Amino acid sequence: MNETIWIIIASAIATYFTRVGGHLVLSRFETIHPRIEAALNAVPAAVLTTLVAPSLLSAGPREMIAIVVAGLVALRGGIMTMFITGALVLILLRNFT
Amino acid sequence: MSAEIITQLPARRSSLSEFLDGARRAIPVVVASSPFAVLFGALAIDNGLTPFDALFMSMTVFGGASQMVGIELFGHKIAPWLIVLSIFAVNFRHVLYSAAIGRHFAHWPLWQQALAYFLLTDPQFAEAESRAQRERVPFAWYFGMGLCIYVFWNMATLAGALFGRLIPDPHAIGLDFLLPIYFLGIVMGFRKRPMWLPLVLVSGVASMIAYKFVGSPWHVSLGALAGIILALIVPPSSQKA
Structure with a gap:
């Protein structure tokens, strides 16, 4: 097997380790303190926000409009509606303005 | 769809209907992520990988952002361990996911847990978290969603690797900004927490x-x-x- 395949295998093992690692560490404890519990409940909003926020730094007016529209749609509709609306607004603005 | 879920909530549903409901949950994820899998496949070829390498990476690593970083580095002459470390760094957020979601997998047999962690992507984590907030998470439902995302991710990777030259200008179709929009939707889904x-x-x-x-x-x-x-x-x- 060539080097590329070995790099991919090592990367896959490293990735699986991240996907199971947090659980392996936590499962060593019998009980979970309420504060740790609160911290774990914060994980979705805390992590997923960081996948959005930095893109705002490079966003121009078109991207800002798309993301604000998508955010407003998300208040009422499901994720599919908000995603398609946001994507359409962005594509239209980028191609026609 | 939501009305149907509410009426069925008190009774325990069969594994098959849970599996199918999970697969339905994967549809928006497949729509949002497929362009990236296609782009990944195309860029992998540009960076000197074979279609088999690209598919093999999607099948084993199964993490979009880290795969993009990985093939970017393959294109340059970079030490192998540095590529692996970079992919590890990009995927490090999953440590937090598995710490948070592990509580809700504990009642499953070990092999199901092992498989569930392999399928633990950003949207999978978000869906499982919001269901765990209301009730126990059935494995069939989780697996239905995960398997559906996995199959489409790999098919789209292969399509990109084989026919990648046909894709239009990524900027014009908004590819660089689709994921932030999608993840904003997931973040908004947790706004009642x-x-x-x-x-x-x-x-x-x-x-x-x-x-x-x-x-x-x-x-x-x-x-x-x-x-x-x-x-x-x-x-x-x-x-x-």
């Missing part, structure tokens, strides 16, 4: 600062850490929605 707004503000600002001064991909872990520390230090009794 305790401390949501303070968490989003603190993690968001911290990740932007870290992005500027430390750089990618560390802004993800550092920004998330800021929000998690906030949840840790505010007394649990005052954390109301």
